Amino acid sequence: MKTRSLLKIAIIFIVAVCVAGIGGLYAGTTVQDVIKMENKAYAKHKKSILEFSHKKHVEEYKAGCGECHHDENNKPLDNLKEGDDVQNCIECHSKPSMKPKGKGAKKLTKKEALEYHAEAIHQNCKGCHKDFNKKNKADKKKSAPTKCKECHPKKKK
Ligand code: HEC
Ligand code: HEC
Ligand code: HEC
Ligand code: HEC
Incomplete structure (x- = not known):
């Protein structure tokens, strides 16, 4: 028995x-808890590489999946779950650089600008951070990075 x-x-x-x-x-x-934002599509990074705290953003900062992930029509993927297939940003925002700027640079439409990977990333990250900081102006301890040096503290060697 x-x-x-x-x-x-x-x-x-x-x-x-x-x-x-x-x-x-x-x-x-x-998905890793912390993602090293060093996209391999870039021939060379001009700026230092940031470690993105994916888990913290979801669990501590309570950011919904759809605030960053969306489908091919820019419809937020609010109901993503651990284990779903998630496309990388670069699969759609496919040009691995910042958008061209300065003298002689062509004026881009919003859509054209978003073809650049760094532009899409910056708009997403900084957009939410700016809103967050505005809402929490009174609280000096709460501040999300919006300046270049806060995310890229030094030049990449
Ligand atoms: C604050 C923005 C943000 C939020 C919120 C967020 N993600 Fe992400 N997630 C990212 C970024 C940025 C990457 C890296 C994508 C890349 O390298 O192109 C990523 C990567 C991933 C990956 C890995 C993709 C791969 O192929 O490497 C998965 C899976 C994923 N996220 C699922 C989720 C789920 C599920 C949620 C909600 C519970 C969520 N994410 C919430 C920004 C976010
Ligand atoms: C399946 C394709 C696809 C993927 C993957 C994708 N995007 Fe997008 N994204 C789009 C499309 C399409 C638009 C709309 C572009 C336009 O306005 O013409 C868009 C728009 C945006 C915008 C502008 C938002 C707005 O409404 O003004 C940002 C910022 C952005 N994406 C960031 C990201 C980030 C960050 C990731 C990865 C976490 C990502 N995208 C992954 C297709 C995608
Ligand atoms: C939906 C809102 C939202 C989006 C989108 C977002 N963040 Fe954040 N992020 C926050 C909040 C909230 C904090 C915490 C601020 C505080 O409490 O002081 C934060 C803090 C941070 C910090 C500092 C603390 C830490 O956890 O490392 C970094 C770095 C950061 N974010 C990077 C990014 C990057 C890179 C992206 C884009 C891929 C991104 N964030 C997109 C909301 C967001
Ligand atoms: C919230 C954090 C954040 C802020 C603020 C920010 N960046 Fe970035 N930046 C990123 C992330 C994440 C990437 C994507 C890198 C990757 O996936 O390989 C990136 C990509 C880039 C790239 C393309 C990759 C490279 O290294 O050549 C450049 C150039 C760049 N950023 C410059 C800037 C400049 C200039 C500013 C200020 C105007 C700035 N960034 C502000 C997070 C940030």
Whole structure:
């Protein structure tokens, strides 16, 4: 009797491990708690690389998935779950650089500007940070980075 229930437990355990293993194989994109924002599409980064606290943004700052992730029509993906397939920003905002600026640079429409990866990233991050800072003006301890040097503290060597 005793050995049989032990056997049963052993079988359940083995089945559970297999299911978890297969689940792992077929799961969608996983996300790291902290993402090193060093997109490989860039030939060279001019600025220092930022470590983006993905988990903190979701859990502590209570940012919804759809505030950053959207579909090909810019419809917010509010109902993303751990394990869903998530496309990288660069798959749609596909030009790996800042938008051209300065003398002689062509004036871009909003849509053209957003083709540049760094432009889309900056608009997303800074947009929310600016709103947050405006709302929390009175609280000196609360401040989200909006200046170049706060996110890119030094030039990349
Ligand atoms: C504050 C903005 C923000 C929020 C909120 C956010 N994400 Fe992300 N997420 C990102 C950025 C930026 C990346 C990196 C994408 C890239 O490298 O192109 C990312 C990457 C991911 C990836 C990995 C994609 C890959 O292929 O590497 C997954 C999965 C993901 N997020 C899921 C979620 C889910 C689920 C939620 C909601 C619970 C969520 N994210 C909330 C900004 C955010
Ligand atoms: C599946 C394609 C796709 C992916 C992936 C994608 N975007 Fe977009 N994004 C779009 C489209 C389309 C628009 C609308 C562009 C326009 O106005 O013509 C847009 C617009 C934006 C805007 C402007 C928002 C507004 O409404 O003014 C920002 C900022 C942005 N994306 C940032 C990001 C970031 C950051 C990521 C990655 C976390 C990302 N996008 C991933 C397709 C995508
Ligand atoms: C929907 C709102 C929102 C978006 C979008 C967002 N953030 Fe934030 N971020 C915050 C808030 C809120 C804080 C916390 C400010 C505080 O409490 O002082 C923060 C803080 C930070 C900090 C400093 C603290 C930390 O956790 O490291 C960094 C760096 C940062 N964000 C980077 C980014 C980057 C990079 C992006 C774009 C990929 C981004 N954020 C997009 C809301 C946002
Ligand atoms: C909220 C944080 C944040 C702020 C503020 C910010 N950046 Fe960025 N920047 C990023 C992130 C994240 C990327 C994407 C890097 C990647 O994915 O490879 C980026 C990309 C870039 C790139 C393209 C990659 C490279 O290194 O060549 C340039 C150039 C750049 N930023 C310059 C600036 C300048 C200039 C300012 C101020 C006007 C600024 N950034 C403000 C977070 C920030």
